Amino acid sequence: MSSMSDKERLGFWEELKSSPSTNEFLKGIWKDNPVFVQVLGMCPVLAVTNTAENALAMGLATTFVLLMSNVLVSLLRNFIPKQVRIASYILIIASFVTIVDYLIQSVSVELHKSLGAFISLIVVNCLILSRAEAFASKNTVKYSALDALGMGGGFLLGLLCLGAVREILGSGTLFSLQLFPSGFQEWIVMILPAGGFFTLAGWLILINYTKERKLS
Amino acid sequence: MAHDEQNIRSVPEPGSKGNVRMLFVMVAIGLICAFLIVLTYEQTRPVIERKQEEALKKAIFRVLPGIKRTISFVIADGQIRPATDAPDGVRVHAGYDDRGDLMGFAIEASGQGYADIIRLIYGYDHRSQKIIGIQVLETKETPGLGDRIEKDPAFLENFRALDVAVDSANSKALHPIETVKNGKKTEDWQIEGITGATISSRAVGDILGTSSESVLPVIRMNISKVGHLNQEE
Numbered sequence: 001m002s003s004m005s006d007k008e009r010l011g012f013w014e015e016l017k018s019s020p021s022t023n024e025f026l027k028g029i030w031k032d033n034p035v036f037v038q039v040l041g042m043c044p045v046l047a048v049t050n051t052a053e054n055a056l057a058m059g060l061a062t063t064f065v066l067l068m069s070n071v072l073v074s075l076l077r078n079f080i081p082k083q084v085r086i087a088s089y090i091l092i093i094a095s096f097v098t099i100v101d102y103l104i105q106s107v108s109v110e111l112h113k114s115l116g117a118f119i120s121l122i123v124v125n126c127l128i129l130s131r132a133e134a135f136a137s138k139n140t141v142k143y144s145a146l147d148a149l150g151m152g153g154g155f156l157l158g159l160l161c162l163g164a165v166r167e168i169l170g171s172g173t174l175f176s177l178q179l180f181p182s183g184f185q186e187w188i189v190m191i192l193p194a195g196g197f198f199t200l201a202g203w204l205i206l207i208n209y210t211k212e213r214k215l216s
Numbered sequence: 217m218a219h220d221e222q223n224i225r226s227v228p229e230p231g232s233k234g235n236v237r238m239l240f241v242m243v244a245i246g247l248i249c250a251f252l253i254v255l256t257y258e259q260t261r262p263v264i265e266r267k268q269e270e271a272l273k274k275a276i277f278r279v280l281p282g283i284k285r286t287i288s289f290v291i292a293d294g295q296i297r298p299a300t301d302a303p304d305g306v307r308v309h310a311g312y313d314d315r316g317d318l319m320g321f322a323i324e325a326s327g328q329g330y331a332d333i334i335r336l337i338y339g340y341d342h343r344s345q346k347i348i349g350i351q352v353l354e355t356k357e358t359p360g361l362g363d364r365i366e367k368d369p370a371f372l373e374n375f376r377a378l379d380v381a382v383d384s385a386n387s388k389a390l391h392p393i394e395t396v397k398n399g400k401k402t403e404d405w406q407i408e409g410i411t412g413a414t415i416s417s418r419a420v421g422d423i424l425g426t427s428s429e430s431v432l433p434v435i436r437m438n439i440s441k442v443g444h445l446n447q448e449e
Contacts, residue, residue: 072248076241076245080241081234081237081238081241083234084238084241084242088245091242091245091246094249095249095250095252098253099252099253099256102257102260103260105267106264109264109267109270109271110271113354113355116355117331117357120356
């Protein structure tokens, strides 16, 4: 009985692993990660990752906009004339950014203030426009949604990687929880803009090194 | 895939039919988007208003340390009225200690910053005639530069005792607030700007200057009306 369910489960995992849906979802998380591989949307990546909380909020907001705009673009892909497609995508993206702006404000005024202008700047995050143009405009709603979740998840992961490192080193906290005893000397530079570049460089080195070692 | 590429390349002949279709699609998308935005706005507005009210309350207690209660007033046309009577005008919150003695005023002000309107609130001590603290309520200033107006400790130091004394006739400021370059502050009514955020820091100075010159004379003339809280109130 148990061996049979094991077999079934194996079959399920195998099937899941090889299914195109899984591939569309996973490519954004690792293989084509927007932050570490495509290096897209660097403005929020460098600017709002001074704390893990900001990184999480920005990642979730971007994922929401990406998901909604991908779904809507995919739904309308056969109606939108090619000549006005970019204008249409921008209109759709800007609307969802406005919506996410209200949503964040209704969750927390403080959070809205600390993300400041970067919420409105999600409009010009090239990750979102590039997914609409390169993927959602040519694929079904299901795959577009999976693509958005994967890319958004990958973006969130990248932001969190930077945010966590910068907050731990720069403030000695993680999600505002004190990590070190009071004698800890914070690296102020890490929460300044320069720290964003250092941390991003560190992660890129680490990830590319791991990938290269795997290949050789 | 090949089919898709062909699709992109084959631009239809420019003609009235294609144009109408383009127009129609853009308008339709605009309508869908507008509907979604309005829907979200309507749903979130009460929550946002409540949260903003809470944030305002927190800011009032921060710019007027030691107060226990507040009463809100509105200043319009040189008159001060309870906020419940007159909704339009400058909102002013009088702060009282636990004995009901007037401790000072928290005054809301706003003006054009570098990026957008800056909204702030400042604490005014009517006895020493000084601004004793500010809190920025809303700003879209450039992150890392302009937004230092709410974080930079050296800049905020300007507002621990900023002289905004009014002349004896309660008509105008004795010394209008000036924003000077970093390191050039010599007088109590001067604000030391932030290097690299000149426009934003000057905007804060201008907002405070304009607001204090119009609001403070009215407050000083009517101070007896709001001076002390009766215990039963």
